[in-house]
Structure formats: structure tokens, C-alpha cells
Amino acid sequence: MSDAAAGAVPPARRGRQPWAVRLGLSPRFHAFCARVPGLRHIARSEGAALFDIVQGFVQSQALLALVELRVLHRLAEGPVPLSALAGPAGVPAERMAILCKAGAGLGLMACRRGMWRLTVRGAAFLTVPGLEAMVRHHPVLYRDLADPVAFFRGETQPELAGFWPYVFGAGGAADPELAARYSALMADSQGLVAADTLRMVDLRGVRHLMDVGGGTGAFLAAAGTAHPALRMTLFDLPAVVPAATARFAAAGMAGRVEIVAGSFRDDPLPRGADAVSLVRVLYDHSDATVAALLRAVHDALPAGGRIVVSEPMSGGDSPDPATDVYFSVYTLAMQTGRTRSGAEIARMLVQAGFSDVKTIAGFRPYVTSVVTAARSFNTDPQKSV
Ligand SMILES: CC(C)=CCC/C(C)=C/CC/C(C)=C/C=C/C(C)=C/C=C/C=C(C)/C=C/C=C(C)/C=C/C=C(C)/C=C/CC(C)(C)O
Ligand SMILES: C[S@@+](CC[C@H](N)C(=O)[O-])C[C@H]1O[C@@H](n2cnc3c(N)ncnc32)[C@H](O)[C@@H]1O
Numbered sequence: 562m563s564d565a566a567a568g569a570v571p572p573a574r575r576g577r578q579p580w581a582v583r584l585g586l587s588p589r590f591h592a593f594c595a596r597v598p599g600l601r602h603i604a605r606s607e608g609a610a611l612f613d614i615v616q617g618f619v620q621s622q623a624l625l626a627l628v629e630l631r632v633l634h635r636l637a638e639g640p641v642p643l644s645a646l647a648g649p650a651g652v653p654a655e656r657m658a659i660l661c662k663a664g665a666g667l668g669l670m671a672c673r674r675g676m677w678r679l680t681v682r683g684a685a686f687l688t689v690p691g692l693e694a695m696v697r698h699h700p701v702l703y704r705d706l707a708d709p710v711a712f713f714r715g716e717t718q719p720e721l722a723g724f725w726p727y728v729f730g731a732g733g734a735a736d737p738e739l740a741a742r743y744s745a746l747m748a749d750s751q752g753l754v755a756a757d758t759l760r761m762v763d764l765r766g767v768r769h770l771m772d773v774g775g776g777t778g779a780f781l782a783a784a785g786t787a788h789p790a791l792r793m794t795l796f797d798l799p800a801v802v803p804a805a806t807a808r809f810a811a812a813g814m815a816g817r818v819e820i821v822a823g824s825f826r827d828d829p830l831p832r833g834a835d836a837v838s839l840v841r842v843l844y845d846h847s848d849a850t851v852a853a854l855l856r857a858v859h860d861a862l863p864a865g866g867r868i869v870v871s872e873p874m875s876g877g878d879s880p881d882p883a884t885d886v887y888f889s890v891y892t893l894a895m896q897t898g899r900t901r902s903g904a905e906i907a908r909m910l911v912q913a914g915f916s917d918v919k920t921i922a923g924f925r926p927y928v929t930s931v932v933t934a935a936r937s938f939n940t941d942p943q944k945s946v
Contacts, residue, residue, distance in 0.1 A: 621699065623663040628696050632661070633669060633683050640676040691750030698724070698746060705894045712894070721894040725845075747841075748804075751779035754840060754929045758871040761921045761931045764788050764836070767867070771796060771834035773825060773858065774842035777804040782812050784838075793818040794831055825854050830861040837862060838869040841929075843906065844888070845898040855913035864938045868915060870906055873923075874930040877902030883927035903932050910934040 570586050584590040594604040613620075627633050630650040635641060647657035661677055664670040669683035679687075686692060705719040706712055712719070725743055764770065764784060771794040772781045781793045793814070795805050799822035809818045821831050830837075837858045843851050858868055873888045875881065889900040901909075903920035910918050915934035923930035 618703075620667060621696075621703075623660065623667065624669070625696060625699065626660055627664050627669065628693055630660075632664065633679065633687055636670055636677060636679040636683065637687055640673075640678040642675055643677065646677060690752035691746065691748075694746050694749050702891060702894060706890070719894040719896060721891070722896040725895065745777075745804075748777040748779045748808075751776065751840070752783075753925070754871065755780045755783035757923055757925060757928050758838075758840060758869070758931060759783060759787055761923065762869050762871075762933060764791065767836040768792060769794070769834045770836045770838060771831065771861075772838045772840065773797075773830065773854070774839060775805070776801055778808045778818070778820075780838060780840045781818060782808060782814065785812070785814050785817060791817070794821060794834055795819075796821045796823060796825070796830060798822065798824060825857060826850065830857050832861055834861070834866070835863060836867040836869065838871065840869075841872045843870060843898070844872050844892050844900050845895065847897060848909075851898075852909060852913065855909055855915070859914045859936055862936045864936055866936045868910065868934050868936075870910070870932045871929045873900065873927060874906065874932075875900045875902040876926070877904050881926050887927065903930055906932045907934075 572587075578586070591604060594600040630646075630652065632646050632650065635646060635649070643654055643658055643661065646652075646661065647654040650657065652660065661670065661672065664683070665672060667682075668680055669686060670677055671680050672678070701720050701724050705717065705721050708717065711717050758780065764787070767788070769792040770781065770784055772778070772784075773796045775781055775795040775797050778795050781795055785791055785793055795809075795818060797805065797820075802820055802822045805820050806815075809815045809820070819831075839854075839858070843854075846854070855868075862868065873884045875885050875889060884900055892898050892900045903922065907918045907920055910932065911934075914936065916937045918932065918934040921931040921933070
């Protein structure tokens with residue numbers, strides 16, 4: 562079979578490519594690799610990696626069906642035969658068998674001696690806080706990506722752009738019921754983010770932490786538990802306040818936390834904190850809004866005060882398989898913000914007047930990474946920690 566007959570890029574048009582890419586463009590080399598024992602693993606692993614990309618949308622839709630039909634939940638109660646999954650789900654047994662085998666292919670469940678059971682991965686899926694809720698909201702993004710060419714050309718009006726109205730201080734910000742619903746989705750998923758952030762950032766020495774855009778207070782509650790002497794301020798839109806008040810009361814922290822309702826677009830940030838955190842806030846907003854917010858945080862801090870930015874970040878020059886696919890496309894669909902790299906955030910912090918900038922790559926970049934910085938001691942000698 563000639564290269565041209567196989568539909569590959571003809572050798573003459575391969576241009577100046579690294580030698581390995583030239584080989585990758587050659588169907589003859591593919592066939593050669595598949596034949597030669599020492600090289601066969603390359604053909605197999607590259608093929609499998611490509612197949613995973615090709616079938617990603619089927620994987621996520623199979624997962625959604627398993628969640629919506631509560632198959633994994635049912636298995637969490639113990640092993641069952643197929644009929645016990647098919648009947649309650651209203652799915653014909655022969656179709657449920659296909660879904661269950663897909664679930665097994667994904668490593669979420671397994672069948673032994675006619676009984677379906679949960680695997681460790683399936684158990685972890687059900688246990689990660691907020692993951693199920695995130696999967697259940699994915700149909701919105703899925704619809705937005707139905708015509709990906711039009712989406713990337715910017716010719717569509719993504720539904721996701723209206724999904725988080727409270728996030729942007731739009732109309733929905735005034736509706737406490739709507740805010741509570743979306744805040745719950747956000748807060749559920751904040752457990753891992755808070756844990757990973759606290760692992761990367763040492764808050765010892767911080768007296769008073771202000772969490773700007775702190776939502777219902779999951780991060781402050783975790784920080785306050787880890788540091789019992791910490792005073793805290795939560796700053797967020799008014800519609801988010803009731804849920805935050807309830808959380809701190811339930812955690813017995815009401816006396817240590819001041820909740821300030823306001824918009825960082827329109828209102829000054831409260832003074833008094835010696836550290837400010839922004840957890841999953843920047844990537845919702847445009848560069849202009851982020852630049853103004855970082856300057857406002859800088860001005861609200863005393864000399865030596867610290868800022869902590871924590872959110873999923875782009876890999877920048879080394880694109881990350883999770884954040885540069887999922888979060889970058891997600892924030893593009895939201896239309897108001899973007900997924901920035903640690904280096905970009907670091908640059909914006911310097912432009913806002915911060916120094917001593919440190920970027921810390923998260924050990925799970927799809928959960929969060931961190932950039933920290935400090936307000937210089939010499940920018941405003943009037944202030945002190
Ligand atoms: C020790 C031995 C040998 C065996 C033991 C076996 C055993 C019991 C193992 C347990 C394994 C274990 C501990 C597994 C733990 C797995 C974990 C922690 C998995 C975590 C996965 C987290 C995921 C997949 C997170 C996904 C996050 C998503 C999808 C977040 C989406 C966020 C969005 C859309 C946010 C939007 C916000 C906005 C609007 C942009 O502002
Ligand atoms: C993606 S959520 C993150 C919430 C929380 N930090 C977390 O990680 O779960 C963004 C938060 O920023 C808040 N927010 C958005 N625009 C805001 C504004 N103009 N002023 C204050 N808070 C704002 C939203 O209400 C929301 O709680």
C-alpha cells in the first residue's frame with residue numbers, strides 16, 4: 562500500500578517535520594511497527610491513546626446514563642444481578658447489559674459469576690464530593706459543543722453562558738433560590754479544591770484571611786478548621802450570603818467570620834485581612850475585570866500581606882491534558898472568562914503591584930493549582946501588617 566493510497570499526507574507535502582513526526586505521517590511505518598515485535602507496543606499504545614480521544618464523547622455519555630439511571634448507586638448497596646439493575650431503571654435487559662459492559666470497560670463496575678458489583682474506581686466516583694453533580698450538569702456543555710466548528714468559530718450562543726448567572730452579578734444574582742442551587746453545585750465540588758489548596762499553601766502566620774468570591778464558605782470553613790485561631794472574612798454577592806451564614810453557624814464558626822455582601826466590580830474590598838484568597842474566581846472573568854480585582858486586593862492588603870489564587874490553570878507552553886481541554890473549553894463556552902496559566906496569573910499579579918510571586922503546580926491540576934504573591938513592604942510605608 563502506498564502512502565498516498567492510504568490517504569496520508571504525501572511525502573512531498575510533509576515539509577520540515579521532526580523525524581518522528583515524519584514517521585508518524587507514514588502509513589508504511591505504521592504497518593512496519595505493527596509487524597515488528599520490538600515496535601508493536603508503540604503502535605498499540607499510540608492507537609489506544611488516539612482511540613480514547615476519538616471515543617471520549619461516548620465514554621462521558623455512558624457515564625451520564627449510569628449516573629442518571631442510578632446504576633452505580635444501586636451497586637454501592639451491594640452486588641446484584643442484571644435484572645435488578647434493568648427493571649428499576651426501565652431499561653430492557655439486553656440494552657442494560659450493553660450499558661453495564663460499557664461501565665465495566667470504563668473500570669467503574671465489574672461482573673463476577675453473574676453478579677454486578679462496584680469497582681474501586683466506581684466507588685471513588687461516588688465518593689468525590691460534587692463529581693456526580695458536575696457530571697449531571699454536563700448536558701449543557703455537551704449541547705454547546707454539538708457543532709464544535711461553529712462553536713470554535715464563535716458563531717454559536719452557548720447555553721453555558723447563561724448557566725451560572727449568579728457568578729457574574731447578572732440578573733440571577735438577585736435571586737437567592739437560584740444562587741443557592743448553583744452555589745450548592747459549586748460548594749460540593751469545593752471540598753477537594755479546599756483540601757488541595759491548603760496542602761499547597763502554608764497559612765501559618767496569617768491572622769486574618771479574606772476569601773473574595775468565597776461562595777458559601779467551604780474554603781474558609783476548611784481553613785478555619787485547620788487554623789483554629791484564624792479570623793476570617795467572606796466577601797461575595799448578596800445572594801450568596803444566606804447559604805454562607807448557615808454554613809458558618811452550623812460549623813460553630815459564626816463568631817470568627819464576618820460576611821460582607823458586595824460586588825468586587827462596584828464596591829471597595831473590606832480592609833483588615835493580612836491574606837486574601839481567590840478560589841476559582843479569576844477564570845470566570847475577563848482580563849480587565851481580573852486586573853482591576855487584583856489591584857483592589859493589592860490595595861486592601863497591608864504591606865507584606867499575601868494573596869492566594871487557586872483554580873485549575875492552563876499548562877501554558879506545556880498544555881495540560883485536563884485543564885487545557887476541559888476547563889479551557891468550559892470557560893470559553895461561559896464567554897466571560899478564560900483558563901489562564903500560572904505564568905499568566907503571575908504576570909497579572911506583578912502588574913497589579915505584587916512581588917514574591919510563586920506558582921505551585923497542583924498535584925491534581927484538574928482540581929487546582931496555586932499562585933501566591935505578597936504586597937511589597939515598600940509600596941506603602943503607611944501600612945503595616
Ligand atoms: C492501597 C491499595 C493498594 C488499594 C486500595 C484501593 C483503594 C480503596 C483505593 C482508593 C482510591 C482512591 C483514594 C481514589 C481517589 C480518587 C479521587 C480523589 C479522585 C478524584 C477525582 C476528581 C475529579 C475527577 C474531579 C473533577 C472535577 C470537575 C469535573 C470539575 C468541574 C468544575 C467546574 C465545571 C467548575 C466550574 C466553575 C466555573 C463556573 C467555571 O466557575
Ligand atoms: C466559581 S464560584 C467559586 C466559589 C468558591 N470560591 C468555590 O471555589 O467554590 C465564583 C464565586 O465568585 C462570586 N462572584 C462573582 N462575581 C462576583 C462579584 N462581582 N463580586 C463578588 N463575588 C463575585 C460568585 O458569587 C461565586 O461565589
